[in-house]
Structure formats: C-alpha cells, structure tokens
Amino acid sequence: MVIAVDFLRLEEFCSIYIMEKPLLLYVFSFYWHFLNALFTVEAPSSLYIVECGSNVTMECTFPVNGKLKFRDLSVSWEKKDELKKQVYSLLRGEEDFESQHSDFRGRIKLLKEKLNLGRSLLQITDVKLGDAGVYRCLIGYGGADYKTINLKVKAPYRTVTQRVVRTGDNKWKLTCRSEGYPQAEVIWQNRERKDLTDKANTSYETGSDRLYHVTSTLTIKSRIDEIFYCIFWNKELQENTTAILHIAEDSADTESRHFLGAILIVPALIGSVLLFILCIKKARANKDNRTPVAASSVAKLSKHKDKHNRRDTSFEDGELKYIQIEKT
Known part of the structure; x- marks a missing residue:
C-alpha cells in the first residue's frame, strides 16, 4: 500500500495547528519518518567548488518506480541564507517563477528532461561570489524528502602585477598586487627561500564585486642581480600563486x-x-x-x-x- 502525501501541504498544515494541537505533531512526525522510509532523496555530491563566472550543475536524485507522473511531482531548490531564498520551484508539474528570488533570475535552469530518470539537475550560469552557501533540494513525489548541498565559489589569484622601484643606494621597494577570493596571505622570500614576510606591508580592500584587492610591499636593501618571491597563499582553498621579482641593472622603474x-x-x-x-x-x-x-x-x-x-x-x-x- 502506497500512501501519497503532498509534503508542502503537510508542512503548512502542521505550522498552522501545531501550537494548538500537540497531537498533530506526533502524527506528522510519525508519517514523515514513515514516508522517508519509502521515499528517499540522495545527493551524489554534497559539495561543489566552482570558479566565479563559470557555470555549475548541482544534482539530487529520487525514486521514480516506472513512468514519471509529471503532475504528481514537486521540486524545490532553496538557498539557506539569513532569509530563505527561493531558487527554483516546480509545483505539481508547473514551474513557478514568481516566487524566485531576484538574485537568481535569468541564471537558473532545471533540466526537466532528466526528471524521468529521477534526477533533479539545477544549473546556475555565471556563478557569482554571492551564490556560495548551503542549498536544499526538496522532492515531493508520493513521498517527501530533501538533501542539503554546499556550494563554494572561488576566484583564484591568477594574475600578479609586480613593480621594482629603486629608492636609494642599493635600496628597493618591491610591490605585488592581485585580486581574488577568499582572502589570501602574501608571503615574501629571497633567493634562498628565507621568509621576509615580517618586513612587508600588506593591505586588503574589497569592492562591489566582493573580491579582495591585495597589495603587498617589501622595502629592502639588496645588491644587483637578486631575485625575490611574493606568494599569494589561499589557505582555505589550498592554492598559491607565485611571482618572481628580479633586481637588475635595468630596473629603472624609479619614482x-x-x-x-x-x-x-x-x-x-x-x-x-x-x-x-x-x-x-x-x-x-x-x-x-x-x-x-x-x-x-x-x-x-x-x-x-x-x-x-x-x-x-x-x-x-x-x-x-x-x-x-x-x-x-
């Protein structure tokens, strides 16, 4: 015997009467666990890491058991921020874009042709830093269940702008600039890989794009034909980008x-x-x-x-x- 329950109506019904009728809490809890035993949503991957500006497709799966009855299917993708944001909604086979949050409009697509296979694939194009967070995939189809998926967005410090300036007799000011996300630490080393970070001054700024604009300057006394390294180390992503600064006779980029x-x-x-x-x-x-x-x-x-x-x-x-x- 299969019990078909609209999980959205159950939640609404429970939220209205739960304070007045404690018995309903017990009934709802019983049926929720019972339905979960028959209907389970899975997430092939609970973590997605994607670069800013690219596309990502997140997935959760559910049992179909035969030919999919589209009118009995409800799919909801939500982003759990301070306030819940509706990313995508399919109610009883009908798409609902009116409730979609403005952050996602024009960038969301559900691959409906995959639903027959029990796969709910949500595609986000032109991923932004603000898209990072925890998403919840809810499926209602004869039963009801959900899974949470974590999306991380990164912007690697790929390009490092460097400058070598003579400030006096064998005195130099070395500067490295780059931007990315999350915040990176800048490490300075000489030819022998000796750490010089404590002699450097590093500043951080954030713009409307939420990227970190990092500038690091090392003032040092050195002879000609020396090399130094500035390393942008992103601890959270375990990534680093290294720039090599060469002090040469023609380093005439003086102020x-x-x-x-x-x-x-x-x-x-x-x-x-x-x-x-x-x-x-x-x-x-x-x-x-x-x-x-x-x-x-x-x-x-x-x-x-x-x-x-x-x-x-x-x-x-x-x-x-x-x-x-x-x-x-």
Missing part, C-alpha cells in the same frame, strides 16, 4: 624617473607646436618670393619665343628666295 619623464613631456609638446608654427611661416614666405620670379620667367620665356619665331620667319624667307633664284 624619480617617472617624475622626470612627466616633466619632460610638457617642454616636448611646446617645442613641437613652435616648430610647427615656424614651418608654416617659412612656407608662406617662400610662396611670396616665388610669385614675382615666376612672372618674370614667363615674360622672358615669351620674349625668347617671339625672337625665336622671328628668326624662323627670316630663315624661311631666305630659303624661299634661294629656291626662286635657282629656278631662274
């Missing part, structure tokens, strides 16, 4: 040089403008000088052409006379 470069930019711009103006004035002067010369040249050319034409005419007349005399 004074940056300042000098900024000063020299202004005169260079002014000089370029003055040179441009001078070129324009010179071009105009050359244009004015070329105008009369061109006119004179044209006049001379015209005069020379007329003289040449007159010579050609005389030559033709003489030739004509010569021909006439010859004929005579």
